Amino acid sequence: EVQLVESGGGLVQPGGSLRLSCAASGFTFSNYWMTWVRQAPGKGLVWVSHINRDGTSTTYADSVKGRFAISRDNAKNTLYLQVNSLRAEDTAVYYCVRGAFDYWGQGTLVTVSS
Amino acid sequence: DVVMTQSPLSLPVTLGQPASISCRSSQSLVHSDGNTYLNWFQQRPGQSPRRLIYKVSNRDSGVPDRFSGSGSGTDFTLKISRVEAEDVGVYYCMQATHWPPWTFGQGTKVEIK
Numbered sequence: 413e414v415q416l417v418e419s420g421g422g423l424v425q426p427g428g429s430l431r432l433s434c435a436a437s438g439f440t441f442s443n444y445w446m447t448w449v450r451q452a453p454g455k456g457l458v459w460v461s462h463i464n465r466d467g468t469s470t471t472y473a474d475s476v477k478g479r480f481a482i483s484r485d486n487a488k489n490t491l492y493l494q495v496n497s498l499r500a501e502d503t504a505v506y507y508c509v510r511g512a513f514d515y516w517g518q519g520t521l522v523t524v525s526s
Numbered sequence: 527d528v529v530m531t532q533s534p535l536s537l538p539v540t541l542g543q544p545a546s547i548s549c550r551s552s553q554s555l556v557h558s559d560g561n562t563y564l565n566w567f568q569q570r571p572g573q574s575p576r577r578l579i580y581k582v583s584n585r586d587s588g589v590p591d592r593f594s595g596s597g598s599g600t601d602f603t604l605k606i607s608r609v610e611a612e613d614v615g616v617y618y619c620m621q622a623t624h625w626p627p628w629t630f631g632q633g634t635k636v637e638i639k
Contacts, residue, residue: 447628456631457567457633471625472626473627474627512565
Protein backbone atom coordinates (compact mmCIF):
# COMPACT_ATOMS: atom_id res chain seq x y z
CA GLU A 413 0.00 0.00 0.00
CA VAL A 414 1.35 3.41 -0.98
CA GLN A 415 1.81 5.68 2.02
CA LEU A 416 3.07 9.24 2.27
CA VAL A 417 3.41 10.57 5.80
CA GLU A 418 4.33 14.21 6.32
CA SER A 419 5.78 15.67 9.49
CA GLY A 420 7.60 18.74 10.71
CA GLY A 421 4.85 21.33 10.63
CA GLY A 422 4.04 23.62 13.52
CA LEU A 423 3.71 27.16 14.76
CA VAL A 424 6.57 29.45 13.78
CA GLN A 425 7.14 33.20 13.97
CA PRO A 426 7.44 35.32 10.83
CA GLY A 427 10.95 35.01 9.48
CA GLY A 428 11.38 31.57 11.00
CA SER A 429 12.21 28.23 9.43
CA LEU A 430 11.00 24.65 9.43
CA ARG A 431 11.98 21.43 7.72
CA LEU A 432 9.08 19.38 6.46
CA SER A 433 9.55 15.68 5.82
CA CYS A 434 7.56 13.10 3.90
CA ALA A 435 8.23 9.43 4.57
CA ALA A 436 7.27 7.26 1.62
CA SER A 437 6.52 3.54 1.66
CA GLY A 438 4.78 0.92 -0.43
CA PHE A 439 6.49 1.82 -3.69
CA THR A 440 9.95 2.33 -5.17
CA PHE A 441 10.50 5.94 -4.12
CA SER A 442 13.45 6.54 -6.44
CA ASN A 443 11.29 5.79 -9.48
CA TYR A 444 9.01 8.80 -8.97
CA TRP A 445 9.37 12.54 -9.14
CA MET A 446 7.74 14.19 -6.15
CA THR A 447 5.85 17.39 -5.46
CA TRP A 448 4.75 19.61 -2.59
CA VAL A 449 1.32 21.24 -2.82
CA ARG A 450 -0.11 23.57 -0.19
CA GLN A 451 -3.56 24.68 0.84
CA ALA A 452 -4.18 27.77 2.94
CA PRO A 453 -7.08 27.53 5.40
CA GLY A 454 -10.35 27.49 3.48
CA LYS A 455 -8.60 28.03 0.16
CA GLY A 456 -7.66 26.01 -2.91
CA LEU A 457 -4.69 23.90 -3.91
CA VAL A 458 -1.43 25.54 -4.96
CA TRP A 459 1.63 23.81 -6.38
CA VAL A 460 4.79 24.71 -4.44
CA SER A 461 7.75 22.68 -5.65
CA HIS A 462 8.81 19.65 -7.68
CA ILE A 463 11.89 17.40 -7.71
CA ASN A 464 12.92 14.80 -10.23
CA ARG A 465 13.73 11.17 -9.47
CA ASP A 466 17.38 11.57 -8.53
CA GLY A 467 17.13 15.04 -7.04
CA THR A 468 19.18 16.77 -9.72
CA SER A 469 16.37 18.99 -10.98
CA THR A 470 14.04 21.15 -8.90
CA THR A 471 11.41 23.79 -9.64
CA TYR A 472 9.56 26.26 -7.43
CA ALA A 473 6.53 28.48 -7.49
CA ASP A 474 7.49 32.15 -7.81
CA SER A 475 5.96 32.85 -4.40
CA VAL A 476 8.51 30.60 -2.63
CA LYS A 477 11.54 30.81 -4.90
CA GLY A 478 14.67 31.68 -2.93
CA ARG A 479 13.03 30.84 0.41
CA PHE A 480 12.09 27.16 0.07
CA ALA A 481 14.32 24.23 -0.88
CA ILE A 482 13.11 20.79 -1.90
CA SER A 483 15.35 17.74 -1.59
CA ARG A 484 15.13 13.99 -1.27
CA ASP A 485 17.05 11.08 0.19
CA ASN A 486 16.29 8.02 -1.91
CA ALA A 487 18.17 5.76 0.51
CA LYS A 488 15.79 6.85 3.27
CA ASN A 489 12.68 7.07 1.04
CA THR A 490 12.12 10.58 2.28
CA LEU A 491 11.20 13.89 0.67
CA TYR A 492 12.00 17.20 2.34
CA LEU A 493 10.98 20.80 2.10
CA GLN A 494 13.13 23.36 3.90
CA VAL A 495 11.00 26.45 4.41
CA ASN A 496 12.81 29.65 5.38
CA SER A 497 11.94 33.31 5.83
CA LEU A 498 8.37 32.34 6.53
CA ARG A 499 5.54 34.81 6.07
CA ALA A 500 1.96 34.84 7.28
CA GLU A 501 0.82 33.96 3.76
CA ASP A 502 2.80 30.69 3.94
CA THR A 503 0.32 29.42 6.53
CA ALA A 504 -1.14 26.27 4.99
CA VAL A 505 -1.38 22.53 5.03
CA TYR A 506 1.55 21.18 3.02
CA TYR A 507 0.91 17.97 1.09
CA CYS A 508 3.50 15.57 -0.24
CA VAL A 509 2.35 14.17 -3.61
CA ARG A 510 3.69 11.32 -5.70
CA GLY A 511 4.52 11.52 -9.37
CA ALA A 512 1.50 12.29 -11.53
CA PHE A 513 -0.42 13.44 -8.45
CA ASP A 514 -1.84 9.96 -7.95
CA TYR A 515 -1.16 9.68 -4.22
CA TRP A 516 -1.30 12.40 -1.55
CA GLY A 517 -0.19 12.41 2.05
CA GLN A 518 -2.40 13.57 4.90
CA GLY A 519 -0.60 16.91 5.08
CA THR A 520 1.25 18.82 7.75
CA LEU A 521 0.07 22.23 8.98
CA VAL A 522 2.45 25.17 9.01
CA THR A 523 1.20 28.22 10.92
CA VAL A 524 3.17 31.44 10.69
CA SER A 525 2.18 33.85 13.40
CA SER A 526 3.69 36.01 16.11
CA ASP B 527 1.23 30.37 -16.68
CA VAL B 528 -1.91 28.42 -17.64
CA VAL B 529 -4.99 29.69 -15.84
CA MET B 530 -7.64 27.12 -14.99
CA THR B 531 -11.19 28.43 -14.54
CA GLN B 532 -13.92 26.27 -13.04
CA SER B 533 -17.67 26.83 -13.01
CA PRO B 534 -19.79 26.84 -11.07
CA LEU B 535 -17.91 27.46 -7.84
CA SER B 536 -20.83 26.14 -5.81
CA LEU B 537 -23.10 23.32 -6.93
CA PRO B 538 -26.11 22.29 -4.80
CA VAL B 539 -27.44 18.98 -6.07
CA THR B 540 -30.26 16.62 -5.21
CA LEU B 541 -29.33 13.07 -4.26
CA GLY B 542 -29.65 10.78 -7.27
CA GLN B 543 -29.52 13.64 -9.75
CA PRO B 544 -26.65 14.35 -12.16
CA ALA B 545 -24.03 17.03 -11.65
CA SER B 546 -21.60 18.64 -14.04
CA ILE B 547 -18.51 20.81 -13.46
CA SER B 548 -16.78 22.79 -16.18
CA CYS B 549 -13.08 23.56 -16.35
CA ARG B 550 -11.51 25.83 -18.95
CA SER B 551 -7.83 26.48 -19.53
CA SER B 552 -6.27 29.67 -20.86
CA GLN B 553 -4.42 27.69 -23.53
CA SER B 554 -4.71 24.29 -25.14
CA LEU B 555 -3.68 21.42 -22.90
CA VAL B 556 -2.61 19.17 -25.76
CA HIS B 557 1.00 18.19 -25.11
CA SER B 558 3.57 17.78 -27.86
CA ASP B 559 3.42 14.03 -27.15
CA GLY B 560 -0.25 14.02 -28.17
CA ASN B 561 -1.64 13.52 -24.68
CA THR B 562 -3.81 15.98 -22.79
CA TYR B 563 -2.76 16.16 -19.14
CA LEU B 564 -5.92 17.27 -17.39
CA ASN B 565 -6.71 15.76 -13.99
CA TRP B 566 -9.68 15.95 -11.66
CA PHE B 567 -9.41 15.68 -7.88
CA GLN B 568 -11.97 15.23 -5.12
CA GLN B 569 -11.41 16.61 -1.64
CA ARG B 570 -13.95 15.43 0.89
CA PRO B 571 -14.38 17.52 4.06
CA GLY B 572 -11.38 17.10 6.34
CA GLN B 573 -9.52 14.83 3.92
CA SER B 574 -6.59 15.08 1.54
CA PRO B 575 -7.29 15.44 -2.16
CA ARG B 576 -7.74 12.25 -4.15
CA ARG B 577 -7.20 11.92 -7.88
CA LEU B 578 -10.35 10.77 -9.68
CA ILE B 579 -9.54 11.26 -13.35
CA TYR B 580 -6.30 11.58 -15.29
CA LYS B 581 -5.62 12.51 -18.90
CA VAL B 582 -9.14 13.90 -19.32
CA SER B 583 -11.18 10.72 -19.10
CA ASN B 584 -9.30 7.91 -17.36
CA ARG B 585 -10.77 6.91 -14.01
CA ASP B 586 -8.38 5.99 -11.23
CA SER B 587 -8.62 2.61 -9.57
CA GLY B 588 -11.52 2.42 -7.15
CA VAL B 589 -13.33 5.45 -8.54
CA PRO B 590 -17.02 4.69 -9.08
CA ASP B 591 -18.15 4.64 -12.70
CA ARG B 592 -20.70 7.36 -11.98
CA PHE B 593 -17.74 9.75 -12.37
CA SER B 594 -16.71 10.57 -15.91
CA GLY B 595 -14.42 13.10 -17.54
CA SER B 596 -14.56 14.51 -21.03
CA GLY B 597 -13.34 17.38 -23.15
CA SER B 598 -10.50 18.48 -25.34
CA GLY B 599 -8.25 21.43 -26.03
CA THR B 600 -9.31 24.05 -23.51
CA ASP B 601 -12.74 22.84 -22.38
CA PHE B 602 -13.26 19.97 -19.96
CA THR B 603 -16.11 18.54 -17.90
CA LEU B 604 -16.45 16.29 -14.89
CA LYS B 605 -19.83 14.60 -14.63
CA ILE B 606 -21.41 12.67 -11.80
CA SER B 607 -24.26 10.62 -13.22
CA ARG B 608 -26.17 10.22 -9.94
CA VAL B 609 -24.89 12.12 -6.93
CA GLU B 610 -24.52 10.19 -3.69
CA ALA B 611 -24.00 11.58 -0.18
CA GLU B 612 -20.33 10.54 -0.21
CA ASP B 613 -19.71 12.79 -3.23
CA VAL B 614 -19.97 15.95 -1.10
CA GLY B 615 -16.75 17.93 -1.19
CA VAL B 616 -14.67 20.20 -3.37
CA TYR B 617 -13.60 19.21 -6.87
CA TYR B 618 -10.51 20.62 -8.58
CA CYS B 619 -9.23 20.38 -12.12
CA MET B 620 -5.48 20.61 -12.68
CA GLN B 621 -3.32 20.87 -15.76
CA ALA B 622 -0.03 19.02 -16.05
CA THR B 623 0.78 19.82 -19.68
CA HIS B 624 2.57 23.17 -19.38
CA TRP B 625 4.78 23.09 -16.30
CA PRO B 626 6.11 24.58 -14.22
CA PRO B 627 3.89 25.63 -12.68
CA TRP B 628 1.25 22.94 -12.43
CA THR B 629 -1.99 24.88 -11.98
CA PHE B 630 -5.31 24.11 -10.35
CA GLY B 631 -8.78 25.49 -10.83
CA GLN B 632 -10.38 27.41 -7.95
CA GLY B 633 -12.44 24.42 -6.86
CA THR B 634 -16.16 23.63 -7.07
CA LYS B 635 -18.00 22.88 -3.86
CA VAL B 636 -20.60 20.15 -4.28
CA GLU B 637 -23.26 19.99 -1.59
CA ILE B 638 -26.59 18.27 -1.16
CA LYS B 639 -29.72 20.41 -1.43
